[in-house]
Amino acid sequence: MMQKLKHEKARKLRRKFFEQNRGQLLQQLVSQRADIAERMIISLEELEKATNNFDKSRELGGGGHGIVYKGILSDLHVVAIKKPKMVVQKEIDEFINEVAILSQVNHRNVVKLYGCCLETEVPMLVYEFVSNGTLYDHLHGASLSWNNRLRIAIETSKSLAYLHSAVSIPIIHRDIKSVNILLDDTLTSKVADFGASRYIPMEKSGVTTMVQGTVGYLDPMYFYTSRLTEKSDVYSFGVILVELLTRKKPFSYMSSEGDSLVACFVTLFAEGRLLHILDPRVIEEGGPEVEKVAMLAVACVQLKGEDRPTMRQVEMTLEGLQTSKEHVPDGENNEIAISSPSTNIDEINMDDST
Incomplete structure (x- = not known):
């Protein structure tokens, strides 16, 4: 009983x-x-x-x-x-x-x-169950080859482009960072942690929400205006690209001048001194595509959302880089440009980003 x-x-x-x-x-x-x-x-x-x-x-x-x-x-x-x-x-x-x-x-x-x-x-x-830890663990622990970094960037861009444009109601992740990218046994990436994600109704270009995200990866325009758009994820993805290129932690890095990782990266890119901040392994293993990825990262972290490319443009550019890396003979230059709504990547105004 x-x-x-x-x-x-x-x-x-x-x-x-x-x-x-x-x-x-x-x-x-x-x-x-x-x-x-x-x-x-x-x-x-x-x-x-x-x-x-x-x-x-x-x-x-x-x-x-x-x-x-x-x-x-x-x-x-x-x-x-x-x-x-x-x-x-x-x-x-x-x-x-x-x-x-x-x-x-x-x-x-x-x-x-x-x-x-x-x-x-x-x-x-x-x-x-995703068996192999996070991108953060691999990047800041054992390090990753440049080829793996480029492939993980492509896979992550594909998933974000899918969320933004291939599902019935666009989804903004809102907390893209290396800790939220899981890796399996083959180092295939899986974007995780959708607790903070938001739907964006088709007829709207964004939503006003309480600001949520992670310091170092957070879109400054979203931070100041509380207006969340797909371009907020683009900014965070740009920070991931910077992290993959430099192997430095966006939330804790500070330059001797007191600049954040993104601000320091953008300045060095504008001055043609990127070698000062790139990870030695990237310099050693990467080819001409490293500069293109850096250029793409700078486009993604533009201060104004409308000056950033869409995730679909980012995905296509990264895929183009990988294709040219695999198929273009050495010495042949294959220029790749992205046009965001108001900017061509070759005409980025660096002053807006610092």
């Missing part, structure tokens, strides 16, 4: 949490496609089995927000389970937001969301 009561109490509690976590809202979000609804909502029992009751040995890591566990679902998918630490309404809102966005995204360079569990006080997200 006691066992039955205990079981009933646990069932009621799970149900309470399910509703509290906006279970019905989530069901609405995914009910447009029944197969998603069935697949997306995972029971607590399944996750307990997958992680051996959230055993400490299954912990992959964690930060201020919570712990990530490695688990194996009953269908044998290896997953990463994000278990937040505390109940904060903002985090529950971000959770709902991430599920809504990722349930509609399907791209090889975006981390796949398998589902979520709503039966605990703080809801849990279940992603594909």
Whole structure:
């Protein structure tokens, strides 16, 4: 009898949490496609089995927000389970937001969301397990070859161009940084962490939101105006390019003159003194495309959003570089230019960026 009561109490509690976590809202979000609804909502029992009751040995890591566990679902998918630490309404809102966005995204360079569990006080997200750490770990730890850096830049640009222009309602990631780019065993990149992401209605060019992002990667125009557009992601991606070229950390770097990494990079580029800041490995392994990537980075971090290229233009330019790298004979110069709405890359006004 006691066992039955205990079981009933646990069932009621799970149900309470399910509703509290906006279970019905989530069901609405995914009910447009029944197969998603069935697949997306995972029971607590399944996750307990997958992680051996959230055993400490299954912990992959964690930060201020919570712990990530490695688990194996009953269908044998290896997953990463994000278990937040505390109940904060903002985090529950971000959770709902991430599920809504990722349930509609399907791209090889975006981390796949398998589902979520709503039966605990703080809801849990279940992603594909990406085995090889983050771009930040590889770049600032063991370092990466220039070819890998260029390929990761291309893959990341593809995923962002897809989010901006290939899904039914454009999505702005809003927190692009090297920590949010995961790498698998083949160093293929997967963009992750969509908690802060936002939809942009087709008829609008942007939305006004509370400023959110990471110091060093944050679009200054968005910071000053609170107006979020696709060009905010372009700026952050430009910072990633600078990070790939210099192997310096955007959030902590300061030049002897007190300049940030981006400001210092743009100044040195304008003065033709980029060698002072480029990573020695890039100088050693990179060919003529290094200058082109630097030029592209400078275009992306222009102060005014309208002076930056679109992510689709960025993707095409990077792909063009890789193609020319593979197919153009040595010594043949293949000029690549991007035109953003108001600027040709060769005519960038450096004064606007410093």
